Amino acid sequence: MVSNEYLKQQQLLFGKRIATLRKEAGFKIQYVFGQKVLGATNVPSFISKIERGANINFQTIIKLANALEMPLFNLFDYNGTSPIIINPTYNYDLEERMKNEADILGQNIRLIRKAQNMTQLDTEIESGIFNSNISNYELGNRFSKLDTITILAYGLKVEAYELFSLQ
Numbered sequence: 001m002v003s004n005e006y007l008k009q010q011q012l013l014f015g016k017r018i019a020t021l022r023k024e025a026g027f028k029i030q031y032v033f034g035q036k037v038l039g040a041t042n043v044p045s046f047i048s049k050i051e052r053g054a055n056i057n058f059q060t061i062i063k064l065a066n067a068l069e070m071p072l073f074n075l076f077d078y079n080g081t082s083p084i085i086i087n088p089t090y091n092y093d094l095e096e097r098m099k100n101e102a103d104i105l106g107q108n109i110r111l112i113r114k115a116q117n118m119t120q121l122d123t124e125i126e127s128g129i130f131n132s133n134i135s136n137y138e139l140g141n142r143f144s145k146l147d148t149i150t151i152l153a154y155g156l157k158v159e160a161y162e163l164f165s166l167q
């Protein structure tokens with residue numbers, strides 16, 4: 001089972017990665033980046049909270065990826081093992097991207113799980129996420145939070161970015 005300390009550490013790594021990618025993409029000021037992510041002007045602390053390790057939902061993760069014009073795996077590649085890809089084609093309709101990324105997540109969970117000869121029940125035991133929820137993730141029928149992605153990666157014994165890499 002994943003400890004709260006481990007989850008907080010992963011949230012901080014995600015926040016640090018967002019700060020690095022934000023600067024790499026040319027957004028030196030958090031406020032300006034926050035405006036691009038939310039499309040609103042009342043966002044003074046939004047990006048700061050994320051960069052300090054907030055547990056954010058899947059929609060916000062997609063909004064960050066859209067604003068950065070990056071594939072999702074870049075956001076979760078805390079060690080920077082993959083090249084950073086900035087491409088306007090990664091900024092498209094929010095609902096469509098959420099569905100596409102949920103499908104990629106589901107396919108990768110299934111591929112990784114089967115490659116390790118794990119059943120959904122094995123994954124439940126390793127991660128603490130109910131078998132029925134794992135099934136819904138695999139089918140792309142459920143969106144997750146940052147913590148859930150972290151827990152799934154931990155349970156499958158992979159890095160979080162591998163859940164979003166194109167196999």
